[in-house]
Amino acid sequence: MDIALSPYQNKSVVESSSLPSTDVKNIQERPLVSGPHLLNIRKHKTHASRITCSFVEHGLHPKPKPKPLKSGYEVVKKEASLEESRQMKGSGSSSGLCGQIEKLVLCKRYRDALEMFEILESECQYDVHVGKSTYDALVDACISLKSIRGVKRVFGYMVNSGFEPDLYLRNRVLLMHVKCGMMIDARMLFDEMPERNLVSWNTIMAGLVDSGDYMDAFRLFLSMWEEQSEASSRTFATMMRASAGLEMIFPGQQLHACAIKMDVSQDIFVSCALIDMYSKCGSITDAQCVFDIMPEKTTVGWNTIIAGYALHGYSEEALDLYYEMQDSGVKMDHFTFSMIVRICTRLASLEHAKQAHAGLVRHGFGQDIVANTALVDFYSKWGRLDDARNLFEKMPLKNVISWNALIAGYGKHGRGIEALELFKRMIDERMTPNHVTFLAVLSACSYSGLSDQGWEIFESMGTDFKVKPRAMHYACMIELLGREGLLDEAFALIRDAPFKPTVNMWAALLTACRVHKNFELGKFAAEKIYGMEPEKLSNYIVLLNIYNSCGKREEAASVFHTLKKKGLRMLPACTWIDVKKQQHMFISVDKSKSDVQIIKNLKKLMLKIANHGYVPKKNSLLPDVDEQEEQMSLYHSEKLAVSYGLMNTTSSTQLQLVQSHRICADCHLAVKLMTKATGRVIVVRDASRFHRFEDGKCSCGDYW
DNA sequence: CTAGGGTTAG
DSSP: OOOOOOSSOOOOOOOOOOOOSSSEEEOSSOOOOOOTTSSOOOOOOOOTTTOOSOGGGGTOOOOOOOOOOSTTTSSGGGTSOHHHHHHOOOTTHHHHHHHHHHHHHHTTOHHHHHHHHHHHHHHSSSOSOOOHHHHHHHHHHHHHHTOHHHHHHHHHHHHHTTOOOOHHHHHHHHHHHHHTTOHHHHHHHHHTOSSOOHHHHHHHHHHHHHTTOHHHHHHHHHHHHHHHOOOOHHHHHHHHHHHHHHTOHHHHHHHHHHHHHTTOTTSHHHHHHHHHHHHHTTOHHHHHHHHHTOSSOOHHHHHHHHHHHHHTTOHHHHHHHHHHHHHHTOOOOHHHHHHHHHHHHHHTOHHHHHHHHHHHHHTTOTTOHHHHHHHHHHHHHTTOHHHHHHHHHHOSSOOHHHHHHHHHHHHHTTOHHHHHHHHHHHHHTTOOOOHHHHHHHHHHHHHTTOHHHHHHHHHHHHHTSOOOOOHHHHHHHHHHHHHTTOHHHHHHHHHTOSSOOOHHHHHHHHHHHHHHTOHHHHHHHHHHHHHHOTTOHHHHHHHHHHHHHTTOHHHHHHHHHHHHHTTOOOOOOEEEEEETTEEEEEESSOGGGSOHHHHHHHHHHHHHHHTTTOOOOOOOSSOSSOGGGGGGGGGOHHHHHHHHHHHHSOTTOOEEEEESSOOOHHHHHHHHHHHHHHOOEEEEEOSSOEEEEETTEETTTTOO
């Protein structure tokens, strides 16, 4: 394949919005507010520097793979002589059995079909002649059931009875292995095929992509290209997924160019794969281009572009597209609703989420496990644990992810006992926990101060559950120790970890140092983090503040200098809140432009909480934000947002805030007391965790 | 002649 020009000019990714200069703005046109600094949006890697030339130079040489690895498959084929098996045409009932199997498959009774096949297999030692149409049906049965056992038996029978499948059936058998995830066997089958066509290639490549072996898929694609220079729209759809999986835009662009040359780029599947590839490779503008020129915008097309925007953190745009999709009259499916719920989770938008929930039920996807899990996640993240629980209990099917979402919800909101109870119930119901489950359980223990239980589980996870503790689990345990002020022990855990400590682990230690005011160790941790993530703005700020706090002027100056040199600029802290289905954004700068009403209301609130014992809190000695903000903390975006929210909602409404930065100590105290004074519930998602404020208390236990 | 492809949740 030649190096081709990019089919589109490689425009820069949608620019992040410049923030409006007024403090308060009712956002009619939704700005690009949810940038990557907000929630833990997956950050796409820039491979641009590494990808400069053609496939071959990237080690993607077409390499024929030799070696059958496993016995049983290279085998016997020839041993059972053909004539022998042919003449045993099996006593009349055989054709009856085969016919029945085919009929069962037609009625989608795959289990029964396989059972009947096993009867046939066990009763007559490969005597019965099983024909092509029966094998064809059995392939369907195995694929639908993903039955590895079935695949082995069906294929075994074929080999042992000496049946010689034609190309069509070989492709089907190959597919059967691929779909059941038996890639080693599939690869062997493919390598040993006496003859192959495009279908064979496409099948094996799709299998490799499914199992994440993107490089192998590319190698195969290249050997195919060399061998017969052939490809179809299906090939491109598959290989586009490989590029997406590798997050490498360059091969994707070349494939796109090829697809255009071969006039298949407008194919509906290729278009969708292209949209997905471009967005996963970091170019949402290219994805949008492909979407715009799609001849027919299908449900999947819409879903894919919406997912693309959401992936980049452009949640508002994604939501807008969803409403456009609604207007366009295209059918929405369970993919659509699942994504929208997830987007609402990031936007903290209860109203939109409720609508999506309703739409889900109305459109008949009320049973869908993915969408329901997304809803459980939504409700539990935003502190509506009863809603989450009810929905969860009504789900006809639950998987690990559903359990994890609910457990994490209880944990995040400081209800560790219930989280542990759920975990126990999960085990009782024979659901196998995975590493995410333990993350949820351990952080629940940490948040609720259940340190004994936490340790017990941490130690049992490797032995009893065969889940090896990862860095994040260590980070949880460091936080657990940190809460108790056991800084040396926390540090020891980092030092003795069986792998290289990660940023998260150091960050947990740093938090502990900040809360317990241990500068020396804090400085050490901050320097480590700074060294590991030199591009991240917040790390400079933290380090700067630490140096200032312990009087290390020179070091502080040097950090400041680097900061300037790199041209990193501080963004103003902002908070978003949903009021009456509208998103509002507040920024902590420029008090002169603040809305008078909001400030007046805020001052009233501050007086009110003074009666509840509010004393302005100096931000801790190692704050995240610049010192100069200290006297301005009345105008912090979170206070403005709360004030606005309280003014404009009824007294039973729960407020939900999202903010770009970690909540400051003064705001934390103020909001706590405001919930006491007003009887409201306020949930804040800050840069590091959730805070559920109710009746003068916060679920974080004043540790964050 | 038949077969192979695209998008969701923690």
